[in-house]
Amino acid sequence: MVKGEEAFQRFMTKTVPERIRRAAMEALEESADIIVQKMKFLVPEHEGKLRDSIGWTWGELPKGAVLFGTVGGGKDWLHIKIYAGNKKTIVTNKRGVQFQNAKLQEFGTREMKANPYFYPAWRTQKRGAKSRLTRRINKEIKALNNG
Numbered sequence: 156m157v158k159g160e161e162a163f164q165r166f167m168t169k170t171v172p173e174r175i176r177r178a179a180m181e182a183l184e185e186s187a188d189i190i191v192q193k194m195k196f197l198v199p200e201h202e203g204k205l206r207d208s209i210g211w212t213w214g215e216l217p218k219g220a221v222l223f224g225t226v227g228g229g230k231d232w233l234h235i236k237i238y239a240g241n242k243k244t245i246v247t248n249k250r251g252v253q254f255q256n257a258k259l260q261e262f263g264t265r266e267m268k269a270n271p272y273f274y275p276a277w278r279t280q281k282r283g284a285k286s287r288l289t290r291r292i293n294k295e296i297k298a299l300n301n302g
Contacts, residue, residue, distance in 0.1 A: 175218075175295045179233050182291040186212035186284035187235045193276035194239065198260065202270075205256055208241045217241050221257045223273045239273065 191209055198206045208220070213235060216222060220238040240257030247253050263269030 156158060172295075172299060174299070175292055176233070178291040179288060181287040182288040183233055183235050183284075184211075186280065186287055189243045190237060190276050190280045190284070193280060194237075194272050197272035197276055199270045199272075202256070202260060203237065205260060206258050208244050208257065209237075209239045211235050219243075219245055219255065223257075223261075224229045224277055237273075237277075 188211070193212055194209050195206050198209070208217075210217075216236060216238050219240055219242040221240045222236055222238055224237045225234055239261075240255045244256040245253050246256045246259065259267065260270045261273055262271075
């Protein structure tokens with residue numbers, strides 16, 4: 156835990172005006188949409204079920220999904236989860252062991268080379284997501300101060 160994180164979380168949940176919170180949420184949702192679109196573009200063509208399973212949520216992950224990343228603030232405040240996979244993308248190997256295909260495609264196995272789709276998308280969009288969030292929050296703060 157970072158020093159002062161609890162105080163920051165209290166400040167963010169209790170004292171930040173709703174319009175700033177809404178602007179931040181919209182910026183995070185837009186960033187998550189962009190990252191998800193890029194991930195879907197990078198998934199191998201023959202992996203349609205995996206492509207369809209990629210998404211984001213504010214809440215709980217769908218059953219069988221793998222959490223690949225989060226965008227946003229701390230514990231409960233503005234925390235988007237980006238995921239891939241579901242029950243339909245679970246595969247079984249020769250020994251009968253089940254695995255989530257979302258992880259196998261991203262990281263590969265001994266017999267299959269990796270087909271990364273999350274981390275390349277995340278690396279190319281991370282700076283833009285942070286900038287988008289900062290710009291939107293600053294714009295709302297300026298509007299509050301001038302209004």
